[in-house]
Each structure stands twice: as structure tokens, then as C-alpha cells.
Amino acid sequence: MGCKMNRKAADAGTDGTNPANKTRLTWIRRLSQIGMLFIIGEYSFYGIFRCPFAIPYVNCTSCPVIQCPGRWMVYPFWISLGISSLFFGRSFCGWACPGGLVSGLLSSLLPIRQKIKKGLDRKLHLLKYLSLAFCLSVWLLMSNPRLAIPIRIGEFWESVILTFQHADNLWLARSIGVLILLVAGGVFGNLWCRYFCPTGGALEALKKLGMFRFRKSDDCNQCGLCTKKCEMNTKPEEYNCTDCGDCKKSCPSGAIYFGRSKLK
Amino acid sequence: MNVKGSSIDSDFAGYTGHMSQKFQVLRKEKLSMKKNNKKISRRSFLKASTLTAASGVFLSSSVLAKKADAKILQVWSCGGLAEAFIPANKEFKQKTGVTIAYTGAFAAALGKSLFGTARTEVFAPRVLELAKKLKEQGKMLWYKPLCFTRYILAVPKGNPAGIKSIKDMAAPGIRVVLSPDASPPGGKATIIILKKSGIFEKIQKNIIFNGDCVLRTATMLVNGKADASIIEQRITRHPDFSGKLEIIPIEEKYMPPPPMTFTIGLMKWAKNPDIAKAFIDFILSGDGQKHFEHAGFIPANSSEGNRLSKKYGV
Numbered sequence: 001m002g003c004k005m006n007r008k009a010a011d012a013g014t015d016g017t018n019p020a021n022k023t024r025l026t027w028i029r030r031l032s033q034i035g036m037l038f039i040i041g042e043y044s045f046y047g048i049f050r051c052p053f054a055i056p057y058v059n060c061t062s063c064p065v066i067q068c069p070g071r072w073m074v075y076p077f078w079i080s081l082g083i084s085s086l087f088f089g090r091s092f093c094g095w096a097c098p099g100g101l102v103s104g105l106l107s108s109l110l111p112i113r114q115k116i117k118k119g120l121d122r123k124l125h126l127l128k129y130l131s132l133a134f135c136l137s138v139w140l141l142m143s144n145p146r147l148a149i150p151i152r153i154g155e156f157w158e159s160v161i162l163t164f165q166h167a168d169n170l171w172l173a174r175s176i177g178v179l180i181l182l183v184a185g186g187v188f189g190n191l192w193c194r195y196f197c198p199t200g201g202a203l204e205a206l207k208k209l210g211m212f213r214f215r216k217s218d219d220c221n222q223c224g225l226c227t228k229k230c231e232m233n234t235k236p237e238e239y240n241c242t243d244c245g246d247c248k249k250s251c252p253s254g255a256i257y258f259g260r261s262k263l264k
Numbered sequence: 265m266n267v268k269g270s271s272i273d274s275d276f277a278g279y280t281g282h283m284s285q286k287f288q289v290l291r292k293e294k295l296s297m298k299k300n301n302k303k304i305s306r307r308s309f310l311k312a313s314t315l316t317a318a319s320g321v322f323l324s325s326s327v328l329a330k331k332a333d334a335k336i337l338q339v340w341s342c343g344g345l346a347e348a349f350i351p352a353n354k355e356f357k358q359k360t361g362v363t364i365a366y367t368g369a370f371a372a373a374l375g376k377s378l379f380g381t382a383r384t385e386v387f388a389p390r391v392l393e394l395a396k397k398l399k400e401q402g403k404m405l406w407y408k409p410l411c412f413t414r415y416i417l418a419v420p421k422g423n424p425a426g427i428k429s430i431k432d433m434a435a436p437g438i439r440v441v442l443s444p445d446a447s448p449p450g451g452k453a454t455i456i457i458l459k460k461s462g463i464f465e466k467i468q469k470n471i472i473f474n475g476d477c478v479l480r481t482a483t484m485l486v487n488g489k490a491d492a493s494i495i496e497q498r499i500t501r502h503p504d505f506s507g508k509l510e511i512i513p514i515e516e517k518y519m520p521p522p523p524m525t526f527t528i529g530l531m532k533w534a535k536n537p538d539i540a541k542a543f544i545d546f547i548l549s550g551d552g553q554k555h556f557e558h559a560g561f562i563p564a565n566s567s568e569g570n571r572l573s574k575k576y577g578v
Binding site for chain 1: 343346350365366367368369370373374376377382475476479480483504
């Protein structure tokens with residue numbers, strides 16, 4: 001039986017575990033991410049590069065940056081995100097988030113790759129809850145102060161340069177820190193998404209409510225091939241799983257499935 | 265065994281000899297094919313690259329020519345003027361075909377950048393002193409008065425607290441919101457007005473929120489969470505608040521000292537000074553100034569504007 005499994009695992013390895021080999025689902029996911037990049041990419045960009053508030057994406061209705069689509073997008077965005085978490089858990093991170101796309105692409109493009117040991121990974125992933133608590137307290141208890149001078153309207157790069165030129169050190173630390181962590185994700189595999197993203201933290205906390213998710217049945221033999229395949233270095237239903245489905249074909253026992261409840 | 269073995273060896277040797285001949289023939293054929301293929305591919309490569317280069321040169325030259333033809337004027341202004349400049353810029357483009365590359369942000373920050381290495385062709389700052397300093401340094405060639413701002417007492421629609429004048433803000437139970445830490449639309453000017461009107465101390469018990477963002481203050485008024493605030497009139501014309509606030513004028517004797525004036529000036533970096541001058545002329549004309557009046561400013565090109573120009577020495 002063990003031999004049979006190893007053989008199966010080896011077969012799967014040629015197809016599934018090599019990150020270069022993309023399954024059809026992965027391509028569909030990339031298309032979904034690119035599609036969402038067109039819809040929320042600009043909002044995402046403004047949040048990192050031009051939002052004057054300490055915590056972006058929340059005070060959009062009272063923001064003076066005229067050009068930011070967040071002025072009309074903020075409520076539809078957060079409501080859709082909440083609904084998506086009820087149906088599909090943390091799938092926003094894997095299927096729609098522009099930051100997730102950048103992180104994923106960097107991970108597949110950069111030739112250097114460092115693995116974080118599972119023990120450390122298990123501890124570090126809790127940081128995103130800390131990040132979420134920090135953001136919520138700055139937003140709700142400290143009235144989300146403005147840390148940069150808003151460039152109300154302006155040309156693309158000129159406005160970004162002006163925002164960086166006239167921002168507080170705290171704002172610079174925030175924005176440059178996020179950018180560094182996103183780029184470092186190329187080496188350490190989705191560093192920002194796995195350990196620091198506050199939205200990821202909120203979705204992680206809510207994902208158990210998600211009805212339709214990638215799950216693993218009792219056929220799972222703990223071979224670990226799905227973890228090797230995973231951009232987030234995890235398994236279905238475990239912490240940091242974003243329901244991307246990249247691991248589905250990698251399972252030699254066919255234990256990974258998409259569905260509502262656990263298969264017996 | 266040996267005999268058998270040797271016969272096999274000789275058969276094998278014969279077979280390999282025959283095969284090597286065959287391989288040599290095949291190799292020669294392959295080489296000649298490769299040669300032919302190489303010739304063809306090189307020729308087609310050269311053809312393709314020549315065509316690509318030619319079309320590239322044609323396309324890029326036509327794009328560059330178009331770019332050179334396209335008239336773009338870079339305009340920077342105080343962010344508060346954005347609501348007036350956006351439709352004015354559109355109208356100017358319709359009339360002249362010139363595209364305005366417009367940036368609107370906190371004028372002091374833009375000024376700081378202009379004192380450094382930043383450049384623009386037309387600049388409309390809020391603070392008169394800023395225009396003067398830029399002119400002294402030779403970075404701004406000249407400037408003219410553009411418009412003036414006005415502080416007002418804003419109350420929610422229907423004025424539920426029945427406020428009639430600035431003094432009423434100190435009456436018991438009135439919920440006052442201010443934004444002293446905000447930029448000029450709220451800012452320190454509101455404190456000066458309260459001090460000049462002699463109610464600054466009395467009003468303290470009524471202040472329910474001291475913020476750093478005038479838009480939040482106005483939102484609290486609109487939502488009925490506050491009864492009164494002092495803001496710039498232009499905020500009441502903001503799309504989010506238009507028609508949702510009532511205005512009570514504040515006597516001019518309580519008005520703060522400048523910055524009340526907005527100017528517009530020609531910068532030394534204007535690539536085409538005629539276009540820049542035409543734009544400034546349009547902005548100061550009746551057609552341009554109507555956008556500023558609509559956005560809640562006092563146009564410089566009006567009798568009140570003329571009076572204020574003299575008063576503030578623009």
C-alpha cells in the first residue's frame with residue numbers, strides 16, 4: 001500500500017508539485033485575479049500609494065482624494081467581501097486580491113526561494129490577527145488620523161511622488177513596509193498575505209463560516225504534496241488556506257475536493 | 265561458443281558498418297537541409313526585421329509627431345480649487361483643444377515642491393505670500409487675483425437648533441463641531457473667528473468634536489449629530505453636502521486675516537507661454553470665473569472680488 005502511494009505520489013510530483021506546472025484551475029484563478037485587477041486594482045493602488053489616512057480603505061467617503069474610486073467603491077467592496085467570506089471562506093485572497101496576485105507572481109518569477117519552517121510559520125501566522133487588531137484600534141479608537149497630504153487630483157506618477165514627498169514618517173513607514181513585505185513575498189512565498197495582511201486576518205477568522213471550500217477527506221495520507229504545491233505553504237482547511245484550489249490535482253489519494261461539507 | 269560468438273561479432277560489425285553508412289547519408293541530408301533552412305530563415309528573418317524596423321520607425325515617428333502636436337499644459341493649484349478647476353479645464357479643452365494636466369493639492373506642499381526641484385507651467389496657490397515668494401525667486405513670472413474664500417456658519421438643513429448668529433453657538437445645549445487641526449477649509453481660521461467674536465471661551469463646553477478633517481465635520485452636521493460649525497462656504501457646495509446644509513453669514517469684522525486670497529500665476533517653466541497665458545485669461549474671464557462662483561468662491565472678476573483685491577492688497 002505504502003509503495004502504491006509512493007508511486008502515486010511520484011506520478012503526482014511530475015505533474016502537480018512542481019510550481020512551474022500549472023493546472024487548468026490555476027490558470028482560471030489567474031484569469032480571475034487579472035479580471036479583479038481591472039475592477040479593484042485601482043482602488044488597491046490608491047490605498048497603498050495615495051491614501052492619506054493611517055488605515056486605508058475605510059474612510060473613503062470622507063477622503064479628499066477626488067480621483068480615488070474608493071469614494072464610491074468602499075461600501076460595495078466591503079459588503080461583497082463579507083458576503084464572499086460567508087460563501088467561499090478566504091477565497092478573496094486567492095482569487096481576487098491584487099496584492100495576492102502580485103505576491104503570487106513574484107513568488108513564481110523570482111529565482112531565489114527560502115522556506116520558513118513549519119513551527120515558525122505556525123507562530124508567525126498569528127501576526128495577522130495582531131495586525132488586524134492594530135488597524136481596527138487605529139480606525140475605531142483613534143479616528144484614523146491623516147498621515148499624508150492628500151493629492152486631491154493629479155497625474156498618475158506625479159501624484160504618487162508628491163504623496164511620498166509630503167507624507168509623515170509614519171505614513172512612509174507604513175507604505176514602504178507593505179511594499180517591502182510584498183516584494184519579500186517573492187523570496188519567502190507570500191510573506192505579506194501569510195503573516196501580516198489585516199484583511200487576510202479578518203477573512204481567516206471568518207473563513208470557517210464559508211460554505212463552499214476546498215476540503216480534504218479522510219483519504220488524506222498526510223504525504224504533504226499539497227503543502228509543497230501551495231503558494232501559502234499550507235493544506236486545505238488549515239490556517240492560511242485561501243481556497244485557491246492549486247493543490248487539488250497534486251493529491252495522490254484524491255482526498256482534496258471542493259464542496260460544502262466533509263465527505264465521509 | 266567462440267565460433268558462434270565471433271560470427272555474431274562479425275555480423276554485428278557488418279551491421280554497424282552498414283548502419284554507420286546509412287547514418288552518414290542521413291547526417292549529410294540533415295546538414296544540407298539545415299543549411300537550406302538556415303538560408304531561408306536568415307533571409308526571412310532579415311526581411312521580417314527590416315519590415316518590423318521600418319514599421320516601428322513609422323509608428324514611433326507618427327506617435328511622436330502626434331505627441332508634439334498634442335498641446336498639454338501643466339497646471340497646479342491649491343486642492344480646494346479642484347471642484348472649480350475640473351469643469352473649467354474641460355471647458356478650456358473644448359474651446360482650444362489644449363489638454364490640462366492638472367494637479368490639485370495642499371498649496372503649501374506644492375509650493376514646497378516648487379521651491380525644490382518640481383516644475384509646473386501655471387500655479388494657483390491659496391496663500392498670497394507663496395505667490396510673492398515664488399515671484400521673488402523668479403520661479404513665477406507674474407500672478408493675478410483668482411478668487412476669494414469666505415467663512416460661514418453652517419447648520420443642518422432646517423436649522424433644528426434655531427441658530428441665527430455666531431453668538432448663538434455659545435447658547436446652552438448647542439452641539440458644536442470644529443476642525444482646528446484641519447487645513448484652511450476648517451483649520452485655525454475658525455479659532456480666530458471665534459476669538460474675534462468673543463465667544464471662544466464660552467463655546468468650549470459646547471464643542472462635542474474637535475477634528476482634523478473638515479469633511480468629517482460637515483458629515484456630522486449633515487447626519488444631525490451636531491448643530492453648528494464654522495467652515496468655508498465652498499464646503500457647502502461639495503457634492504456630498506450640497507443642499508444638505510444651511511448657511512448663516514458671519515460678519516466681515518470677525519473674518520481672519522489672510523490666507524483668504526487665491527491667485528493664479530505664470531511659471532517660468534511654461535513651454536508655450538502663449539497657451540499658458542490663454543489658459544489664465546480664460547480662467548479669469550466670465551466663462552472661467554463662473555465655475556469658481558459655482559464652487560462657493562468669490563470670483564476675483566466681480567465687484568465683491570475687486571473690493572477684496574484692494575482690501576487684501578493683491
